[in-house]
Amino acid sequence: MRVRRLSKTGALAATACLVLASCGGGSDSDEESSSGPQTLTIWHYYTADGQIAALERQNQLFAESNPDVEFEVVQIPFEQLPTRLLSTATTQDGPDIVLDNVVVDFPALAGSGVLTDLTPYWEEYADADQVSDSSVWRLDDEVYNVMSYTNLLGLYYNADILDELGIEPPETVDEFQAALEQVADDGQYTPLTMSGAPTVEGAWMYFPLLLGEGVDYCNLDDATLEDALSRLQSWSEDGILPREAANWDQTDAWTQFASGDAAFGINGNWNLGAAADLPFELGSTQYPAGSDGSRVFPGGEGLGIGAFADDPDLAWQYIEDAWLSPEAGLINFEDSGQIPTRADVASQPEVADDELVAPFVEAASNTASWPLNEETAQMQTVIGQVGSSVISGESDAAEAAERGVTGVEDAKEEGGGGCA
Amino acid sequence: MTSTAGVTDSAGGAPPAVAEEPAPGGPGETRRGLPRPHLAAYLVPAVVVCAALGVYPIVQMVRMSVSDVGPATLIADWEFLGAENYREVLDSDTFWPAVRATLVFTGVLLVVDLVIGYVAAAVLARPSRLTSAVLSLMVFVWALPPLVSGSVWKFLLAGDGLVNSTLELVGLPAVDWLSDPDLALWSVSLVAAWASLPFAILIIRGGMLAIPTEVLEAASLDGAGPVRQAVSVVIPLLRPTLAVLTILVVLYAFRSFDFVYVMTSGGPGTVTTTLPFLAYQEAFRTYSFGIGAAIASVLMVVIALLAVPYAWGVRKEESA
Numbered sequence: 222m223r224v225r226r227l228s229k230t231g232a233l234a235a236t237a238c239l240v241l242a243s244c245g246g247g248s249d250s251d252e253e254s255s256s257g258p259q260t261l262t263i264w265h266y267y268t269a270d271g272q273i274a275a276l277e278r279q280n281q282l283f284a285e286s287n288p289d290v291e292f293e294v295v296q297i298p299f300e301q302l303p304t305r306l307l308s309t310a311t312t313q314d315g316p317d318i319v320l321d322n323v324v325v326d327f328p329a330l331a332g333s334g335v336l337t338d339l340t341p342y343w344e345e346y347a348d349a350d351q352v353s354d355s356s357v358w359r360l361d362d363e364v365y366n367v368m369s370y371t372n373l374l375g376l377y378y379n380a381d382i383l384d385e386l387g388i389e390p391p392e393t394v395d396e397f398q399a400a401l402e403q404v405a406d407d408g409q410y411t412p413l414t415m416s417g418a419p420t421v422e423g424a425w426m427y428f429p430l431l432l433g434e435g436v437d438y439c440n441l442d443d444a445t446l447e448d449a450l451s452r453l454q455s456w457s458e459d460g461i462l463p464r465e466a467a468n469w470d471q472t473d474a475w476t477q478f479a480s481g482d483a484a485f486g487i488n489g490n491w492n493l494g495a496a497a498d499l500p501f502e503l504g505s506t507q508y509p510a511g512s513d514g515s516r517v518f519p520g521g522e523g524l525g526i527g528a529f530a531d532d533p534d535l536a537w538q539y540i541e542d543a544w545l546s547p548e549a550g551l552i553n554f555e556d557s558g559q560i561p562t563r564a565d566v567a568s569q570p571e572v573a574d575d576e577l578v579a580p581f582v583e584a585a586s587n588t589a590s591w592p593l594n595e596e597t598a599q600m601q602t603v604i605g606q607v608g609s610s611v612i613s614g615e616s617d618a619a620e621a622a623e624r625g626v627t628g629v630e631d632a633k634e635e636g637g638g639g640c641a
Numbered sequence: 642m643t644s645t646a647g648v649t650d651s652a653g654g655a656p657p658a659v660a661e662e663p664a665p666g667g668p669g670e671t672r673r674g675l676p677r678p679h680l681a682a683y684l685v686p687a688v689v690v691c692a693a694l695g696v697y698p699i700v701q702m703v704r705m706s707v708s709d710v711g712p713a714t715l716i717a718d719w720e721f722l723g724a725e726n727y728r729e730v731l732d733s734d735t736f737w738p739a740v741r742a743t744l745v746f747t748g749v750l751l752v753v754d755l756v757i758g759y760v761a762a763a764v765l766a767r768p769s770r771l772t773s774a775v776l777s778l779m780v781f782v783w784a785l786p787p788l789v790s791g792s793v794w795k796f797l798l799a800g801d802g803l804v805n806s807t808l809e810l811v812g813l814p815a816v817d818w819l820s821d822p823d824l825a826l827w828s829v830s831l832v833a834a835w836a837s838l839p840f841a842i843l844i845i846r847g848g849m850l851a852i853p854t855e856v857l858e859a860a861s862l863d864g865a866g867p868v869r870q871a872v873s874v875v876i877p878l879l880r881p882t883l884a885v886l887t888i889l890v891v892l893y894a895f896r897s898f899d900f901v902y903v904m905t906s907g908g909p910g911t912v913t914t915t916l917p918f919l920a921y922q923e924a925f926r927t928y929s930f931g932i933g934a935a936i937a938s939v940l941m942v943v944i945a946l947l948a949v950p951y952a953w954g955v956r957k958e959e960s961a
Contacts, residue, residue, distance in 0.1 A: 304925050310716040329712035329928045419908035420926075465800045465820040467909035595713060599927040610910025615822035624734070632927075 259532065260291045261539055264306070264316040265522070266299040271494030275556035282552065283543040290535070306335050306527070315527040317536040323366045323523030325421050327358050328595045328636070330525070331365040337526040339364040342537045348545065348563070355588055356562040358523055366523030369544040370559035373584045374429060374517045376509060377478060377486040380502040382410055386484075390506045394433060397485075397509040398452075401461045404484040413456065414477040415487035417466040417612040421598065424605035425518060426471075426487055427453055432518070433511025438592040438600055439640035441629050446607075447622035454611040454618045467613035489520065490581040493558030507580045519588040521559065554578075560585050596636030603628030699941065705934035712928045726935035735911060736936070739919040746830045746915055747894035753834035754890050755883065758841030763871070765842065766849045779839035787836060791903030794832045795819065798904075819905055822912045829913050833900045837893055841886060848882035849875065881954060888951040895944055916940050 263280075267273050280292050295316070297305055302319075303326045309315030310333060321330055330336055343349060343357065343364045358366035376397070378390055383400075386407055391397040404412040416426045428437075430449040436442065456462040466474065471488060478486030481501045487508070496503050507515045524544055526536045543549050547569075550561035554572055560581050561567050567582055592600055607621040607628075616624070633640055706726055708719035730736050765772050782790070797803045798818035805815035818828040852875060860874045876883070898917035901907060907914035907922065914922070916936060924933025 332713035464817050467820045609908045613909030615910040
């Protein structure tokens with residue numbers, strides 16, 4: 222048995238080393254004396270300046286009332302964070318706090334035992350009623366992640382270009398299509414920028430076209446997916462969406478939009494932090510609505526406590542004070558533009574009265590549900606791949622739709638068949 | 642070389658005549674006076690490190706490839722599946738296109754590194770100030786991390802990047818280097834070849850400089866021109882070097898993942914998804930560790946098969 226355990230240990234260490242994860246950065250309680258300062262180790266993958274600035278200010282906020290607490294903030298590359306977190310099961314040494322990509326990794330992380338069950342804390346939390354239920358992530362009725370903010374997709378527009386061409390900000394997919402065609406016909410500007418990468422990012426960008434028709438990962442069908450992919454294909458073929466969007470991630474797409482040469486950009490609210498620096502007047506509206514309205518998937522990071530945290534009570538206190546408190550929510554919003562999940566914070570004038578933010582706040586009230594399946598990452602990746610393939614011209618919409626639906630169904634089945 | 646061979650042979654039980662050769666620059670009595678077990682002890686740290694960091698993870702990877710390992714079972718007992726993961730990999734829609742992409746990738750690297758590498762090495766074999774400058778530049782290119790050079794090339798090959806701007810400047814249309822499904826794999830392969838070319842040039846040039854000038858002078862006196870010399874003298878003499886280089890390039894291609902990751906993420910669609918990238922995607926993006934390990938194991942077998950002739954070739958060159 223001991224041999225078996227050791228061999229697992231080696232395998233997990235190898236798995237971690239495969240992604241060049243370093244072995245440092247975990248909690249270091251052994252080095253602390255019982256009377257010395259406590260250290261909270263925080264793992265995150267933030268790269269945006271606004272998000273990092275918010276994290277620093279929120280840590281300061283906590284430090285003001287907890288001067289004996291020090292922080293060890295560890296920035297880990299986006300794609301390495303879940304693997305490193307999974308490997309903590311072997312090392313028995315991980316972060317106190319982790320900000321994970323909850324919408325993709327939650328089933329894997331929560332199911333693997335590397336996150337602490339937050340249920341007792343959440344049940345005792347006095348302001349739980351202020352946080353929308355979709356921001357509380359449960360597996361088998363146990364809470365493992367809580368979101369203090371959410372990131373949503375919307376439609377940005379260059380108001381200068383729209384004014385010049387006499388276009389009103391579109392609200393529906395049909396209006397959006399007409400506006401895009403008008404910009405394309407004019408020929409001066411790129412009509413649209415959005416990520417079409419063959420990844421979960423790319424899937425997130427165009428899936429709202431299906432959500433607007435009442436279709437999500439759990440009831441995906443050939444016809445609706447084909448319609449959405451046909452639209453992407455026509456956008457690419459008609460010069461509305463540059464073909465190179467097939468490889469663009471969200472940052473690439475925003476960079477293109479921010480250059481001022483594009484009329485529309487589908488992207489997330491986290492870019493609002495940089496809105497003041499743009500060389501044109503920025504506008505925003507909700508993702509164009511289909512026959513079932515405008516719906517997007519909620520994004521953002523989940524707050525969790527590592528299963529091997531030195532002091533889970535202190536870690537929860539940190540989550541409450543530095544993330545879930547109204548003051549922390551406003552700091553985070555000011556620095557990063559991310560939408561607070563607390564209803565009382567979202568209704569504050571600083572948030573609610575901001576015209577650029579309002580569409581995202583509205584979207585937050587009617588979000589779709591992610592598939593709760595261990596293979597959700599695979600499901601989303603397949604959808605991203607088929608989107609990229611039609612934008613590039615590698616596949617036509619019908620063939621890609623068939624591949625997409627089959628891939629999602631296979632992944633769903635492999636993940637136990639559950640979804641909602 | 643002689644000293645290394647002497648130590649290795651002594652430890653490995655080679656004939657006493659070899660073991661008793663004195664090391665150049667050293668008195669030789671130290672080795673002669675040490676018992677073999679004592680010398681073998683010096684190898685223990687290296688063997689332990691190799692076993693811990695090389696052999697043991699490989700064994701575990703192979704175990705993983707025949708087991709049901711996902712995020713929920715990573716720290717539990719692994720259910721033995723036999724060849725099921727391999728069967729699933731071989732039957733999947735993504736594996737064979739990835740094999741094809743890997744072969745194209747490898748082919749481009751081989752052609753560029755061997756053909757252009759040979760020509761460039763021949764030019765750089767002549768000493769001059771320019772040669773020194775070019776060699777320094779090549780070492781710089783070679784030393785660049787793939788993540789850095791890949792990112793730079795991604796910008797250069799973008800729709801409004803320097804390459805397309807230059808094309809438009811001379812009246813040619815812009816090209817979707819990384820998003821055209823017919824071009825993307827070639828573009829990424831060529832960038833990877835560009836990055837590995839300095840290594841190939843340095844190796845071939847080293848081989849060329851080792852050819853005795855008397856041989857080339859004799860060929861010249863016999864009336865052989867540059868082409869004839871290359872075909873009949875230089876290339877035959879370089880054959881062991883080129884064989885080893887070929888194997889190294891193939892090994893590099895079969896584990897080359899960085900440029901795909903940085904430049905295209907395997908796209909558009911799955912056009913540039915090579916086997917190493919597919920293994921990474923399965924293991925670390927969708928957390929199908931068993932499937933990812935199965936793909937990696939297939940790759941490892943190919944690499945191991947190539948490593949044998951490589952080791953044999955090196956040994957042959959050393960003993961020549």
